[in-house]
Amino acid sequence: MSVYKYEYLSVIESEDKMLSNLAHVLTKEGVENPERYGFMLAISEAFTNALLHGNRLDPTKKIWINLEIKSNSLKADIIDEGKGGIDQINKRKPSKLLDTNGRGVDLIEYYAAEYDISEYKNGGVKVSVTFDRDKETISK
Amino acid sequence: MDIQKKEEGSVAVLKLRGRLDLASGATLKEEIKALSSSELTLVHLNLEEVDFINSSGLGVLVSIMKEIRMQKGRLTLSNLASYVQEIFEITQLSHIFEIFTSEEEALNSYQSVGSN
Numbered sequence: 001m002s003v004y005k006y007e008y009l010s011v012i013e014s015e016d017k018m019l020s021n022l023a024h025v026l027t028k029e030g031v032e033n034p035e036r037y038g039f040m041l042a043i044s045e046a047f048t049n050a051l052l053h054g055n056r057l058d059p060t061k062k063i064w065i066n067l068e069i070k071s072n073s074l075k076a077d078i079i080d081e082g083k084g085g086i087d088q089i090n091k092r093k094p095s096k097l098l099d100t101n102g103r104g105v106d107l108i109e110y111y112a113a114e115y116d117i118s119e120y121k122n123g124g125v126k127v128s129v130t131f132d133r134d135k136e137t138i139s140k
Numbered sequence: 141m142d143i144q145k146k147e148e149g150s151v152a153v154l155k156l157r158g159r160l161d162l163a164s165g166a167t168l169k170e171e172i173k174a175l176s177s178s179e180l181t182l183v184h185l186n187l188e189e190v191d192f193i194n195s196s197g198l199g200v201l202v203s204i205m206k207e208i209r210m211q212k213g214r215l216t217l218s219n220l221a222s223y224v225q226e227i228f229e230i231t232q233l234s235h236i237f238e239i240f241t242s243e244e245e246a247l248n249s250y251q252s253v254g255s256n
Contacts, residue, residue, distance in 0.1 A: 012163050019159060019192065037192070037223045044194045048162060098206065100199035103231050107195055110230055 038111035045104035054082030165200030181213025188219035
């Protein structure tokens with residue numbers, strides 16, 4: 001099993017940095033499409049939520065990503081420092097076709113084999129996503 | 141994300157390369173805004189070299205489409221990778237965007253509309 005840990009500032013530029021780091025790790029670990037794309041997408045959606053809704057682009061707050069790459073599974077935890085994020089997620093309304101946002105959690109639900117959202121007592125939301133490497137996520 | 145621009149008749153063709161996400165989406169919106177101010181409202185986006193798009197990127201495309209339609213223009217897309225195409229289908233955005241297999245097919249459709 002390989003473990004990777006990253007810490008990011010809550011600024012827009014971190015998204016690109018995070019995706020570049022993730023792409024590098026997945027290439028190094030030989031993770032290919034379709035699971036590569038689904039995994040990157042799920043992490044990206046959780047990261048965007050953490051950035052915009054959890055930490056509200058507060059540059060003093062951090063986002064942590066922990067990756068576990070195994071031969072038969074991919075797991076990621078995305079953790080922010082926001083408060084009340086889980087309520088926002090649970091109370092979200094279904095997105096309408098012409099909405100410009102609100103599709104992120106639905107995409108995580110679609111692609112991940114398992115996902116879990118929890119909130120720490122003192123604030124901070126953790127989104128965990130797991131993918132099976134021997135299952136075709138794209139054609140699910 | 142890298143954006144290559146050209147004009148094919150009255151259609152502005154933008155070939156996108158890289159990831160379409162929160163930050164690069166903002167860049168694309170600025171490019172489209174600049175086209176609109178030059179009264180170029182027929183826009184084709186070739187996504188052949190877009191290797192990643194997330195919900196922020198989709199949101200930007202919806203926003204661009206709304207803007208172009210408000211100006212009585214038209215937006216087409218082409219050359220979507222299979223995994224990008226699937227996201228359009230999951231989110232049902234494939235029903236509201238005009239998506240073509242190739243850039244040539246998309247550009248021909250502008251001629252057909254123009255000759256009607």
